[in-house]
Amino acid sequence: MAYLKIQNITKKFGGFTALNNVSFELEKGEFLCLLGPSGCGKTTLLRIIAGLEEPDSGNIFLNGKDITNLHPSSRNFGIVFQSYALFPNMTAYENLAFALKNKKNSKGDIKKRIENLLNLVNLTPVKHKYPSQLSGGEQQRVALARALALNPDFLLLDEPLSALDAKVRNRLRIEIRETQEKLNITTIMVTHDQEEALTIADRIVVMNEGRIMQIDTPQAVYEFPANPFVADFIGEINFIEKNSIINAIRPENIHIGQNGGIEATLRHKEFRGAFYRLTLSLKENNQLIKVDIPSSRKIILPENGEKLFIEFPIEKLINYKSEETSNIKKFSL
Amino acid sequence: MKFFNFKRKKFAKDSPIQKTLIIIFLLFLFISILLPLNSLFIKAFHDKEGYFVGLGNFKHYFSNPSLFQSLKNTIFISTATTLIAVFLAFIYSYSLSRINIRWKTFFKYIALVPLFAPTMLHGISLVYLFGNKGIFTTLGLNIDLYGAVGIIISEIIYTFPQAYLILLVALEMTDYRLYEAAQTLGAGRIKQFFRVTLPSVKYGLISAVFVCFTLSFTDFGAPKVVGGDFNVLATDIYKQIVGQQNFSMGAVVGIILLVPAIASFIVDRITTKKQSTFLSSKSVPYQLKTKPADSFFFIFCIIISLAIIIFLLVAIFASLVKIWPYNLHLTFSHYNFKTVSSSGIKPYINSIIISSISAAIGTILIFISAYLIEKSKTFKVARQITYLFSIIPLALPGLVIGISYILFFNKTSFNIFGINVPNIFNFLYGTAAIIILANIIHFYSVPFLTSNTALKKIDCEFENVSYTMSVPVYKTFFKVTMPLSITAIMENFMYLFVNSMTTVSAVIFLYTSKLKLASVAVIHMEEGGSIASAAAMAVLIVLTNIIIRIFYEIILRKIRRKTDAWQKR
Amino acid sequence: MNKIKSLMHTKLITLPIIKLIALITSVVLIFTAFIVSSCTTNTTGKTKEINVYTAIEEEHLEPYLSSFKAQYPDITVNITRDSTGIITAKLLAEKDNPQADVIWGLAATSLLVMDQQGMLEGYNPKGIENIYPEFKDSKNNPVHWVGIDAWMTAFTVNTVETQAKGIDIPKSYNDLIKPEYKGFVVMPNPASSGTGFLTVSAILQLKGEQAGWEYLDKLHENIAIYTHSGSKPAKMAGAGEYPIGISFGYKGLLVKSEGAPVEVIFPLEGSGWDLEANALIKKDKIKKEAKLFLDWAISDTPMKEYNKNYAIICSKSVKATVPEGFPSEPIKQLIKNDFNWAAANRENILKEWSSRYDSKSEPKS
Structure with a gap:
């Protein structure tokens, strides 16, 4: 039986449908990411799971029990908000204690529990500092520790890393996942960053315009995007239309042939560190195609305007029906 | 426990207390602003004897x-x-x-x-x-x-x-x-x-x-x-x-x-x-x-x-x-006011008491109402109307408040569509409460907007955090929201106190012989030609305000020292 | 199953119910405190409380009232004091819902206006026989009003200023309209001040209406400011702000006794005057304390107090002494004053006066 089950959730704001019949399940200890562009309904869904918003219809089950109508305080979860929502007038320690003091715990128990939590997120040295005196990463960890303070059944993370710079974000990503694994706590994280979702999650729920586009493991979502939206949203992709069949292929899967294959002209090339990104136009119909060439391959690249030949390996082609791509914006220079 | 059982609490909606308070504030402002103003407008279109004369009074005025x-x-x-x-x-x-x-x-x-x-x-x-x-x-x-x-x-x-x-x-x-x-x-x-x-x-x-x-x-x-x-x-x-x-x-x-x-x-x-x-976050302050x-x-x-x-x-x-x-x-x-007025120094003491009560009650009421309006989730329309009511006093001169209050609170009954409705607020007339109420309403908007600005700066997720941690909202209010707004609250108290001490316009119509105020005494002594005594009373008002202000600055400095650690500025 | 969980959650929520109740109580307390604070002033007096409206000088109230307080310690007297015009207007405005129980020391002219509107209740206070017949209501028995003392017009003239400006001290109403006094005279506005009204009324009675208004037109040329109260002109003359103040005898003499360089002049033609008088308000529930107050107000002890400030008192049983500065035979200084005429014409006089002199000022840019 699924540990947390989201069933047919629909939510409308006036005439706007934020969530349209959304369903999925989580196993105990699973880390799931809600991924999608802004306005896709992922944060609304998280707030409905938390009980901060009311769904128009649908149910949420925790361990088989319907918690749809419960007040947030009785759902027993922890949450980290995008802003962290740390109490600025309390030190890291006091922020953790605020929740614990309210439950009838003994002083010794509270102290021990806080020390444990601070240890867990490596904050013991700064426990008596106020949030404004902490770095962004430290604040984020206080928020995480506070969310875990009451031994929640599950954890909700709302874009927890979006306010941090790239280096810190990468490090904290690992820390969050390690902590989650250590506690084996069921976790739902909302993010709009596909790289973050791919690296941290057990499974990803890709959402668009209030609907679920695909639910799968990161690898499957990347390699076998269920529809053009997912293909386009996650990673780079080329769409090539032929006889009302759309073929999609990732730039790194296109080979440059010495001669033979499809003829194209190099329009632009840029160095991206690990690879070169080439932009070609097909001779046949002038469609623009992105191709990635690993820089380690050390081949001699043609100059802009020169002719070259490319190959689409058949096993890497993903086929869609043409109408599915109508709402996908075509790549252009 | 029975009290809360009649309706199951769902989601993160506001508690019944919160809802009740929003309605109470809405009614409070309606009764203390709109009804008196209504009386003023009605009166302007009726003559001395109470007959409807349309624009007759205005014609008379301009002619x-x-x-x-x-x-x-x-x-x-x-x-x-x-x-x-x-x-x-x-x-x-x-x-x-x-x-x-x-x-x-x-x-x-x-x-x-x-x-x-x-x-x-x-x-x-x-x-x-x-x-x-x-x-x-x-x-x-x-x-x-x-x-x-x-x-x-x-x-x-x-x-x-x-x-x-x-x-x-x-x-x-x-x-x-x-x-x-x-x-x-x-x-x-x-x-x-x-x-x-x-x-x-x-x-x-x-x-x-x-x-x-x-x-x-x-x-x-x-x-x-x-x-x-x-x-x-x-x-x-x-x-x-x-x-x-x-x-x-x-x-x-x-x-x-x-x-x-x-x-x-x-x-x-x-x-x-x-x-x-006008300002973007990238603006650079002026270099002297x-x-x-x-x-x-x-x-x-x-x-x-x-x-x-x-x-x-x-x-x-x-x-x-x-x-x-x-x-x-x-x-x-001249500071021995007994020689010019039987009430002696009493108006000054009355003023201090009335101003303190006005400031204390006003500060609390205004902050709670600003909190409810800013941080509640339900009753959106009611909250918007309450907000509007809260800033109306900005447009009300004290004299207008004073007259409206006499006209409204002195009435023993109203005639609504031919039905005689007793005025249950009539008992306030001629009491200290009506002066306090007039002061609070007269100076309501500025502290309200100050509170509103202070509350807007506070993360709106704090209430949600407390829901998820099963901490009751009032606890977050006292432990987080209030401490974070303490300078705004103190400023509001100061504002209400000083203005209640100096104002004469609204209270000149509302004071009673038992409850004369210092500013009214200044007017009366000046009217009677005792200009030196009037000066003495006015000086007492200024000095009191300056002394209170100095105290305020000292306390503020102490609080700042404490809050500097957690307040980014 | 759902319901059970929901009920459990309600229990969770209600755990801090004591604190919630504490919050509610504190909010309720604030509101009740608010309301109670308003009620206390409203309900302090059980039955032994009377509302007295008066125009007696502020500084006299305390010494006058001390003997009443000593005699009736259990009666609370709420005094509403203002200038004559204002108390009169207030009483008239409250005609249908009278707040006052007793009027004490208000101009007899004003009381007559109220009597014409049927606002006064007849009552013969104890000792009524001691009051001179011309100083009490002669038309009704029991009387509708009783005088306690009389006050009269006098000029307060600053001698330092008259010397500096090289002008003579005016001795009569006719002196006042001499062009040399232009901008040097202050007088009270008759609409708000009893002294102002009795002065205007005296001039109209002395000279007849037409000549009276002509005189007032000329006087208006010399007036610098019309003041709100009757005492302010004396005070202003005392401070030299304006050298001549038309005020009443007592106030001018007070200013003089305080050390200001002034002379108090009682005009040669005679002084306008009025009585400070008492009356009982007609209302549904007339308190017996109100009658006790009226009895006391014409008894000997307060009469002696009145006499300290006013040369003429209305009671025969106290031998009046003339305070220093007043004419030795004050009664002779009084003009012949027809109260009934003054009362009947009060509104018209004020209307005429306002239309003639109220719009005097123009912006001076």
Whole structure:
């Protein structure tokens, strides 16, 4: 039986449908990411799971029990908000204690529990500092520790890393996942960053315009995007239309042939560190195609305007029906 | 537990207490603002005997040359005051924000002193300086004080700090990059002033102009003391209501007083919105550089500060001289109010009690209502209406509140569609509560907006965090929201206290013989010709306000030391 | 199953119910405190409380009232004091719902106006026989009003200023309209001040209506300011702000006794005057304390107090002494004053006066 089950959730704001019949399940200890562009309904869904918003219809089950109508305080979860929502007038320690003091715990128990939590997120040295005196990463960890303070059944993370710079974000990503694994706590994280979702999650729920586009493991979502939206949203992709069949292929899967294959002209090339990104136009119909060439391959690249030949390996082609791509914006220079 | 069982609590909706409180506040403001105003408007369209006369009263007003003259007089006074006060305040705040001059802290504080005084004090000082036996008059400088000149000077002193505060904020909120750009384009100092400085404080200037105009248009204290026979609307309303008990005509004048106040209110709403969008987060504060003409600005600030200090000192002097100008021995005998009034020192004590209660209750009510409006989730329409009600008092002159309150609370019953409904609020009439209520409503909006701004800066997820941690919302309110807003709360208390001490306009109609207030006593003693005693009472009001303000600064400094650790600034 | 969980959650929520109740109580307390604070002033007096409206000088109330308080310690007297015009207007405005129980020391002219509107209740206070017949209501028995003392017009003239300006001290009403006094005279506005009204009424009675208004037109030329109260002109003359103040005898003499360089002049033609008088308000429930107050108000002890400030008192049983500065035979200084005429014409006189002199001022730019 699924540990947390989201069933047919629909939510409308006036005439706007934020969530349209959304369903999925989580196993105990699973880390799931809600991924999608802004306005896709992922944060609304998280707030409905938390009980901060009311769904128009649908149910949420925790361990088989319907918690749809419960007040947030009785759902027993922890949450980290995008802003962290740390109490600025309390030190890291006091922020953790605020929740614990309210439950009838003994002083010794509270102290021990806080020390444990601070240890867990490596904050013991700064426990008596106020949030404004902490770095962004430290604040984020206080928020995480506070969310875990009451031994929640599950954890909700709302874009927890979006306010941090790239280096810190990468490090904290690992820390969050390690902590989650250590506690084996069921976790739902909302993010709009596909790289973050791919690296941290057990499974990803890709959402668009209030609907679920695909639910799968990161690898499957990347390699076998269920529809053009997912293909386009996650990673780079080329769409090539032929006889009302759309073929999609990732730039790194296109080979440059010495001669033979499809003829194209190099329009632009840029160095991206690990690879070169080439932009070609097909001779046949002038469609623009992105191709990635690993820089380690050390081949001699043609100059802009020169002719070259490319190959689409058949096993890497993903086929869609043409109408599915109508709402996908075509790549252009 | 049964209490909460009748309805299951779902989701993160507000608790029943929160909902009830929102409705209570809505009703509270409806009853204490809209119903009295309604009475005022009804009265204006009925004659003395209570018959409906349509616009008859207005026709009578505009056809009566002496009444119409008051309107013209008032417009003249307000225009002159506004032009001069805004001009002076602009140079003053420009000196403090844009010029590298010495003694800035001194100048900043001294400009606030007139805020602590009832406007009668400025009038009294003027009499001693420029009256027929005034210090300057006997030295040969006769400015023909009684009438327009005296009123305008008093109003300038009264409105100067208000304009200065608005303009200082506007001038401090500027983007230095604009000046750098102007310099690279070769613009000189004067060109920079007209092309960069003036446009950037445009909204501040408009706001200052309207505030000064409204304040001088509706002020009552100064015209009473130095107006002589120069009638203005505020003294007219007093004569109509107090002297002739002609409430219909009083209501008409009240509605005329509302016109500039409402215009100013609308302009203020528009400009604050525009002003806030003017600055981007990348703006660079103005960099001060020493320039050759700086000494001009320094001397200007010295002159203004001296004028303010002189007005205060002359009032103190006036309260101490035995018989001006014939016996210049100093004496405290004028502080023995028993000789001129049977109530003696009691009005002063009443004022302190009433102001403290008004400030305490007002601060709590206003903060809770601002919290409910800003942080609740349900009853969106009710909250929006409550918000609107909360800023209406910005447009209500004290005299209008005073008359509306008499008209509304003195009624024993109302006739609604032919049905006689008893007025359950009638019992408030003639009590301390109605004065406290009038003070709170009169000065409601500024503390409300201060609280609102403070609460807006607080993360809206705090309530959600407490839901998820099963911490009751009231606990978060007391442990987090209140401590974070403590400076705003203290500022509001101070604001309500000082204004309740100095105001005369609303309470002049509402005080009772048992509950006379210090500011009303100043008016009465001045009316009776006991100008030295009136000065003494006015001095007591100023000194009390200054002392309380000093205490406030000390406490604030202590709190700041504590909160600096967690407040980013 | 759902329901059970929901109920459990309600229990969770209600755990801090004591604190919630504490919050509610504190909010309720604030509101009740608010309301109670308003009620206390409203309900302090059980039945032994009377509302007294008066125009007696502020500084006299305390010494006058001390003997009443000593005699009736259990009666609370709420005093509403203002200038004559204002108290009159207030009483008239409250005609349908009278707040006052007793009027004490208000101009007889004003009381007659109220009597014409049927607002006064007849009552013969104890000792009524001691009051001179011309100083009490002669038309009704029991009387509708009783005088306690009389006050009269006098000029307060600052001698330092008259000397400096090289002008003579005016001795009569006719002196006052001399052009040399232009801008030097202050007088009270008759609409708000009893002294102002009795002065205007005296002039109209002395000279006849037409000549009276002509005189007032000329006087208006010399007036610098019309003041709100009757005492302010004396005070202003005392301070030299304006050299001549038309006021009443007592106030001028007070200013003089305080040390200001003034002379108090009782005009040659005679002084306008009025009585400070008492009356009982007609209302549904007339308190017996109100009658006790009226009895006391014409008894000997307060009469002696009145006499300290006013040369003429209305009771025969106290031998009146003339305070220093008053004419030695004060009654002779009084003009012949027809109260009924003054009362009947009060409204018209004030209307005429306002239309002639109220709109005097123009903006001086």
